Amino acid sequence: xxxxxxxxxxxxxxxxxxxxxxxxxxxxxxxxxxxxxxxxxxxxxxxxxxxxxxxxxxxxxxxxxxxxxxxxxxxxxxxxxxxxxxxxxxxxxxxxxxxxxxxxxxxxxxxxxxxxxxxxxxxxxxxxxxxxxxxxxxxxxxxxxxxxxxxxxxxxxxxxxxxxxxxxxxxxxxxxxxxxxxxxxxxxxxxxxxxxxxxxxxxxxxxxxxxxxxxxxxxxxxxxxxxxxxxxxxxxxxxxxxxxxxxxxxxxxxxxxxxxxxxxxxxxxxxxxxxxxxxxxxxxxxxxxxxxxxxxxxxxxxxxxxxxxxxxxxxxxxxxxxxxxxx
Amino acid sequence: xxxxxxxxxxxxxxxxxxxxxxxxxxxxxxxxxxxxxxxxxxxxxxxxxxxxxxxxxxxxxxxxxxxxxxxxxxxxxxxxxxxxxxxxxxxxxxxxxxxxxxxxxxxxxxxxxxxxxxxxxxxxxxxxxxxxxxxxxxxxxxxxxxxxxxxxxxxx
Numbered sequence: 001x002x003x004x005x006x007x008x009x010x011x012x013x014x015x016x017x018x019x020x021x022x023x024x025x026x027x028x029x030x031x032x033x034x035x036x037x038x039x040x041x042x043x044x045x046x047x048x049x050x051x052x053x054x055x056x057x058x059x060x061x062x063x064x065x066x067x068x069x070x071x072x073x074x075x076x077x078x079x080x081x082x083x084x085x086x087x088x089x090x091x092x093x094x095x096x097x098x099x100x101x102x103x104x105x106x107x108x109x110x111x112x113x114x115x116x117x118x119x120x121x122x123x124x125x126x127x128x129x130x131x132x133x134x135x136x137x138x139x140x141x142x143x144x145x146x147x148x149x150x151x152x153x154x155x156x157x158x159x160x161x162x163x164x165x166x167x168x169x170x171x172x173x174x175x176x177x178x179x180x181x182x183x184x185x186x187x188x189x190x191x192x193x194x195x196x197x198x199x200x201x202x203x204x205x206x207x208x209x210x211x212x213x214x215x216x217x218x219x220x221x222x223x224x225x226x227x228x229x230x231x232x233x234x235x236x237x238x239x240x241x242x243x244x245x246x247x248x249x250x251x252x253x254x255x256x257x258x259x260x261x262x263x264x265x266x267x268x269x270x271x272x273x274x275x276x277x278x279x280x281x282x283x284x285x286x287x288x289x290x291x292x293x294x295x296x297x298x299x300x301x302x303x304x305x306x307x308x309x310x311x312x313x314x315x316x317x318x319x320x321x322x323x324x325x326x327x
Numbered sequence: 328x329x330x331x332x333x334x335x336x337x338x339x340x341x342x343x344x345x346x347x348x349x350x351x352x353x354x355x356x357x358x359x360x361x362x363x364x365x366x367x368x369x370x371x372x373x374x375x376x377x378x379x380x381x382x383x384x385x386x387x388x389x390x391x392x393x394x395x396x397x398x399x400x401x402x403x404x405x406x407x408x409x410x411x412x413x414x415x416x417x418x419x420x421x422x423x424x425x426x427x428x429x430x431x432x433x434x435x436x437x438x439x440x441x442x443x444x445x446x447x448x449x450x451x452x453x454x455x456x457x458x459x460x461x462x463x464x465x466x467x468x469x470x471x472x473x474x475x476x477x478x479x480x481x482x483x
Contacts, residue, residue: 021331024332033331034329035331036330036331036332037331037332038331038332038333039331039332039333039336040331040333043333043337044333044336044337044340047337047340048340051340051344054344055344055347055348055352058348058352058356059351059352061356062351062352062353062355062356063355065355065356065358065359066359067358067359067360067362067363067366068363070359070363077356078356078359078360081353081356081357081360082360085357085360097349098345098349100353100357101345101348101349101352101353102345102348102349104348104352104353105341105344105345105348109341109344143333144330145330145331145333145334145337146333146334146337148330148334149333149334149335149336149337149338149341150337150338150341152334152338153338153341153342
C-alpha cells in the first residue's frame with residue numbers, strides 16, 4: 001500500500017530489509033551496523049513473542065491434559081503433538097528424551113515465525129513507527145541470525161550427544177577412518193568436517209533463503225501501488241478509486257472460487273487492456289494487481305511456510321538420529 | 328545480511344524453550360495421549376473378550392436347548408411305553424377276570440345241571456313208581472320197596 005509515498009521503489013525495499021538494531025556496546029539504536037555486538041531487536045522481539053505464544057498455548061493444554069475424552073482445543077494440540085511424535089518415532093530410534101520436545105518446538109516455533117509472513121508487509125512497520133521504531137522486520141525466520149542460531153543449536157546438541165551415544169572412540173573413529181580407511185586419515189578428517197559443518201549451514205540457510213525470498217516477493221508486490229498517493233505523482237488517484245480496484249480484485253478472487261473462472265479471467269485480461277488504452281484512471285489498476293498477486297502468492301506461500309517448518313523439524317530429528325546411530 | 332549478537336540471543340531463547348517444553352509441555356501431553364491409547368486398546372480387547380463370551384454363552388444355550396429337547400423326547404417315549412404297559416395290563420386283567428367269571432358261571436351252570444338232574448332223577452323214580460303201580464294196578468309200598476327204588480334211581 002501507499003504508505004511510503006515519498007520513497008522510490010529501491011528505497012522502499014531497502015527500508016523493509018533494514019533491521020531495528022541495538023548496539024550493545026554504545027547502548028544505542030543504530031542503523032545498518034556491521035559490528036558483531038549488535039542485536040536485531042525486531043527479530044529477537046518477534047522470535048521471543050512467538051516462543052511465548054507457543055509456550056502458553058501448549059502449556060494451557062498440557063496443564064489440564066486429560067486421558068479421557070479431549071476437548072476440541074486439546075484435540076487440536078494433540079494432533080500437532082501426535083504428528084511430530086510420529087515423525088520422531090519414524091526417524092529416531094534411540095533413547096534421548098529431548099529429541100521429541102525439541103522437534104515439537106522446532107516445528108511449531110518455526111511455523112509461527114514463518115507465519116508472520118502472512119501479515120501485510122506494512123502493517124507492523126506502521127505500528128512500529130507509532131512507537132518510534134524506524135525499521136521493523138517482523139519475519140524472524142528471514143533473519144539468518146535466527147535460522148542459523150537454531151540450526152547451530154541443533155548441530156551442537158547432536159554433536160555433543162554423539163559423544164554420549166558412541167563415546168569418544170566412536171566419534172573419533174568416524175572422523176578418522178571413514179570413508180577411506182586408516183591410510184587416508186587427513187582426507188577422512190577433512191571430509192567429515194565438511195560433512196558435519198554443511199549440516200547446520202544448509203539447514204539454517206535453507207529456511208532463511210525460502211523465507212527471505214517470500215518476503216522479497218511480498219515487498220515487490222507491495223511496490224505496485226507505491227507512490228500512488230504521492231502529491232508529485234502526475235497520475236495520483238483518489239482513495240475511492242483505489243479501493244474500488246481493491247474491491248474488484250477481491251471480487252475476482254471470489255468469482256474464481258465460486259466456480260466462475262471465465263468471468264474472473266475476463267477481468268484479469270480486460271483490466272490491463274483497458275488500462276493500456278487509457279480507459280482507466282491512471283495507475284489505479286496497479287492496486288487490482290497487487291491484491292490479486294498478493295492473494296495468489298499468500299496461498300502458495302502457506303505451503304512454503306509449512307513445508308519449511310516441516311523440513312527444519314525433520315532435519316533436526318534426522319541429525320539427532322545420525323548422531324546416535326553407530327556405523 | 329550480517330551475523331551478530333542476535334545469533335547468541337536466539338540460541339539462548341531456543342535452548343530455554345526446548346528445556347521448558349521438555350519439562351512442562353511434552354510429558355503431560357505425551358502421558359495423556361499414551362494413557363488414552365492404552366485405554367482405547369483395553370476397551371477394544373474387552374469388547375473382543377465380551378463378544379467371545381457371548382458366543383460361548385450362545386453355544387451353551389443351544390446345547391442346553393438340544394439336551395432339553397432330547398430329554399423331553401425321552402420322557403414322552405417313556406410315557407408312551409408306560410401307557411402301553413398299563414393298557415396291556417388292563418387287557419390281561421380283563422381277560423383273566425373274564426375267564427374267571429366264565430369259569431364261575433360254568434361251575435354254577437354245572438351245579439345247577441347236577442341239581443336238575445338230581446331232581447329229574449327223583450321225579451323219574453316217582454314217575455317210574457307211579458308207572459309201575461299203574462302197571463301192577465296196586466300200590467307199591469314205597470317203604471317196602473325203597474331199596475328197589477333207590478337202585479332204580481341210581482340206574483337212571
